[in-house]
Amino acid sequence: MTEELYYTSAYISEFVAKVVECRKCEINPSKAQASGMQASKEQASKAQASGNAETSMITEASNSQDMYEIILDKTAFFPEQGGQGSDGGVLEFEDGAKRAQVLHVSISEQECDGKMNEGDNLDGNAGNKPDKHFAMIRHLVDREIPVGTTVHGVIDFSHRFSNMQQHTGEHIFSGLVCSRFGYDNVGFHLSDSEVTMDYNGPITLEEIREIEAKANEVIWQNLEVLCEFPEESRLENIPYRSKKELTGDVRIVTIPGVDICACCAPHVLRTGEIGLLKVVGLQNYKGGVRVNILCGKRAMEYLNKEHEIVSELSNMFTTASENIITAVKKLSNANSELKQELSEATSALIEAEVKEIDKSLENVVLIKKNLDGNAMRKLVNLLTADHSGFCGVFAGSTADGYRFIVGTSNKDKDCREIANMMRTQFGAKGGGSAQMIQGSLKTEDIEAVVDAIK
Ligand SMILES: [Zn+2]
Known part of the structure; x- marks a missing residue:
C-alpha cells in the first residue's frame, strides 16, 4: 500500500x-x-x-x-x-x-x-x-x-494546480446550482482540454449567468476550503452532496455557506486561488444541461484568445469592439444583396448567350466556371426548349472538379445513357431520369467529356 x-x-x-x-x-x-x-x-x-x-x-x-x-x-x-x-x-x-x-x-x-x-x-x-x-x-x-x-x-505542479482550480470551481458552481435548483451534478469530467458538469434539470442561459456571477463572488470572498475525514457519528449529521450512497470513511470538502460535497480530489486551500470562473458552454443534455467551465489560468487563456479575435475583427472593420456585430450584420446583408444581383445578372447573361447559339444544333453542351445549381438548371431548361438533342452544362474547374446537369426534351432520347457513359468512361458520379441527370466528376480534359456527349 x-x-x-x-x-x-x-x-x-x-x-x-x-x-x-x-x-x-x-x-x-x-x-x-x-x-x-x-x-x-x-x-x-x-x-x-x-x-x-x-x-x-x-x-x-x-x-x-x-x-x-x-x-x-x-x-x-x-x-x-x-x-x-x-x-x-x-x-x-x-x-x-x-x-x-x-x-x-x-x-x-x-x-x-x-x-x-x-x-x-x-x-x-x-x-x-x-x-x-x-x-x-x-x-x-x-x-x-x-x-x-x-x-x-x-x-507537474502547474498542471496539478490547474486541476485544483478547475475542481474547486466545480464545487462552488455545483453547490450554487444545488441550493438554487436542487439539481445534482450527475456527470463530471475534467481533462486537459475541458471541464464539463451534467446537471439533471433544465437551466436557462440567463440563470447560468447569474450562477456564474455568484460563483465569482464566492471566489473573491477567498473562503477557506476544508477537506476532512469526519468520524461516522459526525458524518451522519453532515448534509453533503454525493453521487451515491456512501459507507465507510468519507472525505468531505466544505466551502462554508456554499457547498458540502464528498470528494477525494485535491482542491485549493482558499477560493481566491481559483481567480476566475468562466462558463464557456451550455447545452441541453439528457433532460438536463451540460455546462462547460474554465477556471484560473485556463479562463485567462480563453479570454485572451477571445480578446485577440475581437481585436482583429475590430481592426478589420475599423470600428470599436461594441460595433462589430452591427458591422458584421451590415456586411452579411450587403453580401446577400450582391448575391441576388449577381444571380439576376447571370440569368440575363445566360439568356443572351443562349440566343446566340445556332438553333440548328441538336446537342449543346457548355462549360462554365461559376454557376450555382439554380442557374445551371435554368440554362439547361433554356437549351432544351431550342434544341432537340442532349443539352448540358458543366460548372467548375480541373482543380476543383465539375458539377453537371444534362437534359433533353426529346422523348426518344434517354439521359441515363449519358450518365452510364460518363460513369464508365470518365468515373463520373450521379444519375437521374430519362429527361434529366445531374452529378459530378473530376477530369483533366473536360473537352473530351463534352465531345463524348455531342
Ligand atoms: Zn472535489
Whole structure:
C-alpha cells in the first residue's frame, strides 16, 4: 500500500519515496489515450527538441514499447479517478543520473466518491481521521526502476494546480446550482482540454449567468476550503452532496455557506486561488444541461484568445469592439444583396448567350466556371426548349472538379445513357431520369467529356 501524500496536503509537489514493486507491462493504448499519456509523450519530445541530455534519455525510453508499473511506499501523484485525469511528472533516481517520466497514475478498486478504501489508517482523533491514508497506487513510467531504489518524485505542479482550480470551481458552481435548483451534478469530467458538469434539470442561459456571477463572488470572498475525514457519528449529521450512497470513511470538502460535497480530489486551500470562473458552454443534455467551465489560468487563456479575435475583427472593420456585430450584420446583408444581383445578372447573361447559339444544333453542351445549381438548371431548361438533342452544362474547374446537369426534351432520347457513359468512361458520379441527370466528376480534359456527349 502507498501512503497518499496528496491527503496530507494538495500542495506537495516534490517528495522522496522508495520503490516497492516494479513490473514490466505493455501499453494499453485506450488507457494511455484516456489518461492524456499522449500529451506526456509530447512533452518528452519537446524536451528532447530543447537539447537536454537528460530528457533525451527519457524520450529514448519513451519510443520503445517497454513500460513499467511502479509502486512506491508513498506518493503525491494523484491517480486518475472520478472523471479527473491523473497527475504527470518525473521520478528521479537517487543519484540524479536517471529519471523516469510518469505517464499515468491509477488507483485500484476505489472509485472517487470521497470514500476511502479498506486498509486506511482508522485510528481516529478529535472527530477526524488522521492525516495519513493509504491505497494501491500504480505509476506507469517509461523505464525500469529497481525495487529498493530511492526516488525523488516531481509533479507537474502547474498542471496539478490547474486541476485544483478547475475542481474547486466545480464545487462552488455545483453547490450554487444545488441550493438554487436542487439539481445534482450527475456527470463530471475534467481533462486537459475541458471541464464539463451534467446537471439533471433544465437551466436557462440567463440563470447560468447569474450562477456564474455568484460563483465569482464566492471566489473573491477567498473562503477557506476544508477537506476532512469526519468520524461516522459526525458524518451522519453532515448534509453533503454525493453521487451515491456512501459507507465507510468519507472525505468531505466544505466551502462554508456554499457547498458540502464528498470528494477525494485535491482542491485549493482558499477560493481566491481559483481567480476566475468562466462558463464557456451550455447545452441541453439528457433532460438536463451540460455546462462547460474554465477556471484560473485556463479562463485567462480563453479570454485572451477571445480578446485577440475581437481585436482583429475590430481592426478589420475599423470600428470599436461594441460595433462589430452591427458591422458584421451590415456586411452579411450587403453580401446577400450582391448575391441576388449577381444571380439576376447571370440569368440575363445566360439568356443572351443562349440566343446566340445556332438553333440548328441538336446537342449543346457548355462549360462554365461559376454557376450555382439554380442557374445551371435554368440554362439547361433554356437549351432544351431550342434544341432537340442532349443539352448540358458543366460548372467548375480541373482543380476543383465539375458539377453537371444534362437534359433533353426529346422523348426518344434517354439521359441515363449519358450518365452510364460518363460513369464508365470518365468515373463520373450521379444519375437521374430519362429527361434529366445531374452529378459530378473530376477530369483533366473536360473537352473530351463534352465531345463524348455531342
Ligand atoms: Zn472535489
